[in-house]
Amino acid sequence: MPAQPLTDIMAEDWAQALAPVEENIRVMGNFLRAEHAAGRQTLPPASNIFRAFERPMKDVKVLIIGQDPYPTPGHAVGLSFSVERHVRPVPRSLQNIYKELQSDLDINVAEHGDLSAWSDQGIMLLNRVLSVESGNAGSHRNKGWETITTCAISALAERGTPLVGILWGRDARNCRQLISNYPVVESAHPSPLSASRGFFGSKPFSRTNELLVQQGAQPVNWQLS
Numbered sequence: 001m002p003a004q005p006l007t008d009i010m011a012e013d014w015a016q017a018l019a020p021v022e023e024n025i026r027v028m029g030n031f032l033r034a035e036h037a038a039g040r041q042t043l044p045p046a047s048n049i050f051r052a053f054e055r056p057m058k059d060v061k062v063l064i065i066g067q068d069p070y071p072t073p074g075h076a077v078g079l080s081f082s083v084e085r086h087v088r089p090v091p092r093s094l095q096n097i098y099k100e101l102q103s104d105l106d107i108n109v110a111e112h113g114d115l116s117a118w119s120d121q122g123i124m125l126l127n128r129v130l131s132v133e134s135g136n137a138g139s140h141r142n143k144g145w146e147t148i149t150t151c152a153i154s155a156l157a158e159r160g161t162p163l164v165g166i167l168w169g170r171d172a173r174n175c176r177q178l179i180s181n182y183p184v185v186e187s188a189h190p191s192p193l194s195a196s197r198g199f200f201g202s203k204p205f206s207r208t209n210e211l212l213v214q215q216g217a218q219p220v221n222w223q224l225s
Contacts, residue, residue, distance in 0.1 A: 013056050044077055062165075081094050096199065100205075117224055118224075128149050157181060162217035
């Protein structure tokens with residue numbers, strides 16, 4: 001992650017929103033460079049760390065909060081739950097998301113795990129922690145990313161335009177207070193360990209669309225080609 005203006009790595013309105021934590025972003029860049037110097041591989045690639053911020057903040061109408069990037073090499077792409085189109089098999093959490101999508105909206109399951117079409121519609125796929133050591137899930141928690149993503153979530157909540165939060169699992173649900181003035185859809189995490197304890201049957205996609213319409217916004221087309 002190079003030391004460069006924030007506008008070089010994210011949309012201009014996001015750069016403005018994250019200006020209060022710009023120094024924190026520099027610190028995290030130094031942290032990652034130190035990890036690399038010590039011989040540790042980190043994910044996603046530097047060019048994708050702020051991928052969730054490439055689309056303008058003004059266009060975001062749904063916020064899906066993930067935990068941290070997939071620790072499997074080749075999987076993390078900078079969008080929570082998403083992987084590159086060629087990755088097989090699709091990660092199991094995403095398989096469960098697809099199962100619930102099919103059950104909720106009768107949408108055919110995509111063969112791939114590329115969720116960028118959702119991002120194009122104003123769905124922000126934001127991990128709470130933006131990097132991870134390869135093969136070591138959760139390894140970059142409490143290193144400083146949370147301050148940055150807290151600032152981002154708070155900025156969304158301060159806009160005063162339609163927004164729905166989708167909070168899957170404890171880490172995401174702990175962010176509820178940051179968007180307390182907006183409706184949220186909450187449930188257990190879609191991971192294989194917890195999906196059967198409240199994620200399946202929660203109908204997050206149809207509920208999100210209903211909440212968007214109630215705010216005067218267009219519903220999401222959740223279909224993935």
